[in-house]
Amino acid sequence: MADTTTAAGGATTGERVTRSLVRDVELPSGAGTLALITLDNGLDHTKPSTLGPAGLAGLQEAVSRVAERAAAGEIVAAAVTGKPYFFVAGADLTSVGAVADAEGARALAAAGHAAYRGLTEMSVPTFAFVNGLALGGGLELALSCTYRTIAADVPAVGLPETSLGLVPGWGGSTLLPRLVGIDRALEMIISRPAANKPYKAQEAVEIGVADAIFDAADFLEQSIAWAAAVVRGEIVVDRPGPASAEQWQASVDAARQRLDAVVHGARPAPYRALDLLEKARDRDPDEALAAEEDALTDLIMSDEMRASVYAFQTVNKGKRPTGAPDADLARPVTSVGVVGAGLMASQLALLLAQRLGVPVIMRDLDTERVEGGLSAVRSTVERLVRSGRMSEDAGAKVVGAVRGTTAIEDLASCDLVIEAVTEVMAVKKAVFAELEDIVSPETVLATNTSALSVSTMAADLRHPERVVGLHFFNPVAQMPLVEVVQADRTSPEALATAFAVAKRLRKTAVLVADRPGFVVNRLLVLLMGEIVGAVERGTPVEVADRALRPLGLPMGPFALFDLVGPAVGLHVLTSLREDLGERFPRSPGLEKIVADGTPVVLPAPAKGIPADVDPALQDVFDSVAGDRGAPLDEAGVLDQVLTSLTREVGLMLDEGVVAGPQQIDLCMILGAGWPFSSGGITPYLDRTGCSERVLGRRLNARGVADVGS
Numbered sequence: 001m002a003d004t005t006t007a008a009g010g011a012t013t014g015e016r017v018t019r020s021l022v023r024d025v026e027l028p029s030g031a032g033t034l035a036l037i038t039l040d041n042g043l044d045h046t047k048p049s050t051l052g053p054a055g056l057a058g059l060q061e062a063v064s065r066v067a068e069r070a071a072a073g074e075i076v077a078a079a080v081t082g083k084p085y086f087f088v089a090g091a092d093l094t095s096v097g098a099v100a101d102a103e104g105a106r107a108l109a110a111a112g113h114a115a116y117r118g119l120t121e122m123s124v125p126t127f128a129f130v131n132g133l134a135l136g137g138g139l140e141l142a143l144s145c146t147y148r149t150i151a152a153d154v155p156a157v158g159l160p161e162t163s164l165g166l167v168p169g170w171g172g173s174t175l176l177p178r179l180v181g182i183d184r185a186l187e188m189i190i191s192r193p194a195a196n197k198p199y200k201a202q203e204a205v206e207i208g209v210a211d212a213i214f215d216a217a218d219f220l221e222q223s224i225a226w227a228a229a230v231v232r233g234e235i236v237v238d239r240p241g242p243a244s245a246e247q248w249q250a251s252v253d254a255a256r257q258r259l260d261a262v263v264h265g266a267r268p269a270p271y272r273a274l275d276l277l278e279k280a281r282d283r284d285p286d287e288a289l290a291a292e293e294d295a296l297t298d299l300i301m302s303d304e305m306r307a308s309v310y311a312f313q314t315v316n317k318g319k320r321p322t323g324a325p326d327a328d329l330a331r332p333v334t335s336v337g338v339v340g341a342g343l344m345a346s347q348l349a350l351l352l353a354q355r356l357g358v359p360v361i362m363r364d365l366d367t368e369r370v371e372g373g374l375s376a377v378r379s380t381v382e383r384l385v386r387s388g389r390m391s392e393d394a395g396a397k398v399v400g401a402v403r404g405t406t407a408i409e410d411l412a413s414c415d416l417v418i419e420a421v422t423e424v425m426a427v428k429k430a431v432f433a434e435l436e437d438i439v440s441p442e443t444v445l446a447t448n449t450s451a452l453s454v455s456t457m458a459a460d461l462r463h464p465e466r467v468v469g470l471h472f473f474n475p476v477a478q479m480p481l482v483e484v485v486q487a488d489r490t491s492p493e494a495l496a497t498a499f500a501v502a503k504r505l506r507k508t509a510v511l512v513a514d515r516p517g518f519v520v521n522r523l524l525v526l527l528m529g530e531i532v533g534a535v536e537r538g539t540p541v542e543v544a545d546r547a548l549r550p551l552g553l554p555m556g557p558f559a560l561f562d563l564v565g566p567a568v569g570l571h572v573l574t575s576l577r578e579d580l581g582e583r584f585p586r587s588p589g590l591e592k593i594v595a596d597g598t599p600v601v602l603p604a605p606a607k608g609i610p611a612d613v614d615p616a617l618q619d620v621f622d623s624v625a626g627d628r629g630a631p632l633d634e635a636g637v638l639d640q641v642l643t644s645l646t647r648e649v650g651l652m653l654d655e656g657v658v659a660g661p662q663q664i665d666l667c668m669i670l671g672a673g674w675p676f677s678s679g680g681i682t683p684y685l686d687r688t689g690c691s692e693r694v695l696g697r698r699l700n701a702r703g704v705a706d707v708g709s
Helices: 053-071 093-097 102-120 137-143 172-180 182-194 201-207 216-231 245-263 268-279 285-300 303-317 343-356 367-386 392-401 425-436 454-458 492-504 520-536 541-546 557-564 566-580 588-596 616-623 634-655 661-672 681-687 690-695
Strands: 019-027 032-040 077-082 086-088 126-130 133-135 147-151 212-214 336-339 360-363 402-405 416-419 444-447 467-471 481-486 508-513
Touching: 019 053, 019 216, 032 053, 032 216, 053 077, 053 102, 077 086, 077 137, 077 216, 086 137, 093 303, 102 137, 102 285, 126 137, 126 216, 133 137, 137 172, 147 201, 147 216, 172 182, 172 268, 172 285, 182 245, 182 268, 201 212, 212 216, 245 268, 268 285, 268 303, 285 303, 303 661, 303 681, 336 343, 343 360, 343 367, 343 392, 343 402, 343 492, 360 367, 367 392, 367 402, 392 402, 416 425, 425 444, 425 454, 444 454, 444 492, 454 467, 467 492, 481 492, 481 661, 492 508, 508 661, 520 541, 520 557, 520 566, 520 588, 520 634, 520 661, 541 557, 541 616, 541 634, 557 566, 566 588, 588 616, 634 661, 634 681, 634 690, 661 681, 681 690
Parallel strands: 032 077, 077 126, 086 133, 126 147, 147 212, 336 360, 336 416, 360 402, 416 444, 444 467, 481 508
Antiparallel strands: 019 032, 467 481
């Protein structure tokens, strides 16, 4: 049972208190005594330790006691480590969300500094033995120490606060740039969180966050021996000096330019972090920490933070899929067939071979297509090996596991077959009809369709119950979402197998009903259709493209069209119009873009800078214009898009496409890049008043307003 504590600001929260347990360790070779603080929340290895108000208070008390002993000459060093698999996973976000007012927010910010500063200012060297995951406030705790060792198997080290509407405000914005330099600090605090890309252990050593790396098997023993060598003066760690003031400012200015190009001022947190980093070079410690507290105080009370925490909680809960059958019903998958050898099929084959570790057979109609798919697998693996993201042995194993064929009979022994052929119902039905005659009665048949009815696809089979939808997103390796589509007659066994495969592929699976476009494509295509429709009615292309910037989406609508592919977008739009009616209207402009092969965006000017819309698009839309209405301004376009999205989300919930609004939010966050800072689509529509205006009700009865409760 969780310890119940009172958060800053007086709110009650179920903080699971992380205790600070202190013991003495005799350093080897008579180097003296080290006081070791172990942080442990008392739960098993699946429940990470976090720090809330009570945990911080306990840590501060423990550090104070250790500091007194250091001052008295009783110890020669102090160290902090965590329970197995976790150093500290960060601040307790429930406690952060429970803060009721600015006074409470400032108290929570100050509590982190009070607990950590004792390590920075102790009269003896302090060490962080980073034995497991260290994120946010956990990494800031390590940064507060003089030295850091890290276990080789630590999976994630980072400062993700700006993706959660916060800043590293317990010392991170001040200490990190002084330790690793401004450029690496900008990457860790601004760039990496936006890409959800923390560092692994070896990377942490390479950039200077950690000073030494040791094998996990005897990590603590090796770290203690290393600390003893430091205390004896046998090991000296060199720290690079700060960049010149001019170089420091130039790096910050360049980062601000990139941020403006992507965020357009839509989110305050990364800008506040950038302001802190800009001044970190020359501020004295008191001034620097006061600035961190000011920033945290403002951001903790912001809509962005509460929305981000709701999104974070929603994504975490999504790891336990709502509505999934008992996992024991899943059938064993020891070999997989992929029908098709195009872009999606080759990506699927690679991922299946890599993550499932089973043989994969990729089948297409002719040798040329099969060879193209196999070549795509080989070239991707070679790129991963060159970059160090895959070992040569692992790469060879993956390439060896994928083979190609033109004979569909070669799929007869597969336990699971996924079709990834062209989005034409007759073609997909023909594939399944062929497969049913050759595979085992136990084989599960899955479709990667992006919008077509899975029930219709399976209707003419002798065993339609074996068919399930597994809708992956492009690029397959990077996109974390899989929509698992339950057709009218999908069996619990087929459904359980789909969820089990998604889990083994390290994807978040969301159960969706067999309705047109499922979740992501239904809403994204509607959004893009409204943008195109506004242009066709006279709104300039650039105005329409800029209109969605307040949403903080990762790219503009026309860049999204370019990523998805205009032909794919047109196909899905046409399919949805056939099933759902004229709220998915015909687009003469998009039809001409596809017919003529007109480029949608210009080449990106630089890494991290989004591409601009190709000016030729305006000519295309002008050439197909009929009777045009008055052009809309950016606010008018945004209002039109949000009105349509609100109406559609309401219809989807009424239709039971998913279990509830949280599943729609999860799909849009992981499948469409809907930003954490908005909390997902339903809280955003509620918070902006669109839900009440269009539907007369909130979409999400819980949502952002209840974060921390």
